[in-house]
Amino acid sequence: DTAVSQTPKYLVTQMGNDKSIKCEQNLGHDTMYWYKQDSKKFLKIMFSYNNKELIINETVPNRFSPKSPDKAHLNLHINSLELGDSAVYFCASSQVSTSYEQYFGPGTRLTVT
Amino acid sequence: DAKTTQPNSMESNEEEPVHLPCNHSTISGTDYIHWYRQLPSQGPEYVIHGLTSNVNNRMASLAIAEDRKSSTLILHRATLRDAAVYYCILRDRNAGNMLTFGGGTRLMVKP
Numbered sequence: 080d081t082a083v084s085q086t087p088k089y090l091v092t093q094m095g096n097d098k099s100i101k102c103e104q105n106l107g108h109d110t111m112y113w114y115k116q117d118s119k120k121f122l123k124i125m126f127s128y129n130n131k132e133l134i135i136n137e138t139v140p141n142r143f144s145p146k147s148p149d150k151a152h153l154n155l156h157i158n159s160l161e162l163g164d165s166a167v168y169f170c171a172s173s174q175v176s177t178s179y180e181q182y183f184g185p186g187t188r189l190t191v192t
Numbered sequence: 193d194a195k196t197t198q199p200n201s202m203e204s205n206e207e208e209p210v211h212l213p214c215n216h217s218t219i220s221g222t223d224y225i226h227w228y229r230q231l232p233s234q235g236p237e238y239v240i241h242g243l244t245s246n247v248n249n250r251m252a253s254l255a256i257a258e259d260r261k262s263s264t265l266i267l268h269r270a271t272l273r274d275a276a277v278y279y280c281i282l283r284d285r286n287a288g289n290m291l292t293f294g295g296g297t298r299l300m301v302k303p
Contacts, residue, residue: 083235110289120277122236122293134288169235173289179226181291183235 082106083184085170091190092160100155100187102170111153112171112181113145122169128153129175157189165191196280201298204270212265212297214280219260224283226291227254227265229276236279236293239265275301 083104092098104111110129116122126145127134133145142158153172157164170184197215204210216225227239240247240254242263247254253266267274277296283289 112290114293121295122230122279124290124292127288127290134290136290171235175289179224179241179283180238181236181289183237186233186235 083170083172083182085168085184085187087187088185089188089190091192093192094160094162096160097156097158098160098189099157100168100170100189102153102155102184103151104170104172104182104184105151106172106182108172108174108182109150110173110175111147112173113153113155114169114171114183116167116169116186118166125155126153160191162191165189196282196294198278198280198294198297200295201300203300203302204267206272206301206303207269210267210270210274210299210301212267212278212280212299213262214264215262216280216282217261219282220284222285224285225254225256225260225263226281226283227252228279228281228291228293229274230279230296231273231276239278270299270301272301272303275299 086101112127113125114122125139144156147153167186167188169186171181173181226241228236230236240252242254255264277298279293279296281291
């Protein structure tokens, strides 16, 4: 069974569109995250979220918003896509009590044309 | 988070030990040292973490200098599957759960 899954695996879209990436974890974790890995392979945290608190990296544009319908899901919505949003996006999860060990999904490669 | 410095790349022979260094001279007393790795085309994977004492688990060992300004990840017998980018990360235990990844070390394993 996949612990952290993301859909779609690949997403190609045009500038200006709005898109969503879905993330689900079946580990019973209470905290989920979104990371962005750019073309230079640097991984940057975007959000940390549990049912009590959303922590946003201040460098993330407000066109990006996480939405959590329940504890097992944290979807990433992106409005008005720009060329610079092209990257691989990783979802992760952990228990807040063992947050040193985060489990990552396989990634979603977003290409904006 | 305090900054870490790692070599860009390292090479190893299969079935030999590998020592991956990390410098973190500005580490604070509340910073944990984490190691993650990222295999090609996959998400990062937790390897090990520690605070002051050396740590061992099924994947690797973590040796932490007495002054905590550096640490070394030790893979006891490298396999081809260990070829990956290894990230050394400091996380302030009082500053939340978010990890700040640096450039990492690309480990190449030769058969």
